[in-house]
Amino acid sequence: MLNKILVIDDDPAVRGAFKLILEEEGYDVKEAEDGLQGIEMVKIERPDLVFLDLRMPGIDGVETLRRLKEYDESLHIYIVTAFAAEFMHQLKDAHAEGLKFEIASKPLSASQIRNIAQVVHVAKAHEERRASHHKLVLTLYVVSLNSETRRMVEQISAVLAGIYEPGRWVFDVVEVLGMPEKALEKEIFATPMLVRDIPEPVLKLLGDLSRMSSVMAAITTQTHGSGVQTVII
Incomplete structure (x- = not known):
């Protein structure tokens, strides 16, 4: 059962919105205000899904993605950003490296956030069935x-x-x-x-x-x- 979600975003309003929407669906939601904090939280407790911003202080979202995948290649990471065009070249490089991720444009509606979590939940269930x-x-x-x-x-x-x-x-x-x-x-x-x-x-x-x-x-x-x-x- 997918129930642990990590939201990495420097905007507390965005993190709060994700937390409110997802906790109403029964998910356990944790927040990180930058990439480095998010990486440390993943090492402490592996989430089933990571929502990741791109433009953040310190290391940006692409570098955070790269380090998260280096730590655990199987992590489900969904990049949610309003700056996809700005980071497009870096994202293409990450994809060429074989890093797997999904991307969506801000702002997301409540139904879109719930749907993303549900899609990952179904994918995780299929993986568990294959594993067993x-x-x-x-x-x-x-x-x-x-x-x-x-x-x-x-x-x-x-x-x-x-x-x-x-x-x-x-x-x-x-x-x-x-x-x-x-x-x-x-x-x-x-x-x-x-x-x-x-x-x-x-x-x-x-x-x-x-x-x-x-x-x-x-x-x-x-x-x-x-x-x-x-x-x-």
Whole structure:
């Protein structure tokens, strides 16, 4: 969910207008009065969207853009200015460098400000969906860890590392005897079995685990599209 927005502008009236409009929509809005302050604020807490002025005291908006992108290339930056023509050559150079940004002319109406925030929100949601596509999350519940189960855990980890790229899989092991009683009552132990999209080598190892007396349940969740699939053995 996009909720953190930073407005970098030397005009307090402009910053106040953005803050009022966006906070009414539920966004958390921070203000910076110049580029250097804005850069420091980004380093403290990464915003989901930056509204950036061009003509400011100290470093101008183009240099601020360049330094922000150098720090975090993935930042969503929307330049809002009345001086686009004055900075056009610098903006073209920034674009030629591969810096990604959007630009709009001042003044912006309240609806335009809201629409920009909403467009970035939708783009961020798509990025998150792409990032979660085919990410395997495996949680193994065992009565207690012993040498046999530890050896099997190492084998599963090795198989997953061979199938998935780093960051595309998570493998957790939970000792049931150490779980509070309320956790044991969760519905995960009654979830229907769904095994599609689970790699065959992983299924084989889960089958081996299911025959071990120390294993209570092996639960695998696969994020795929909008659904979560779970397997209980």
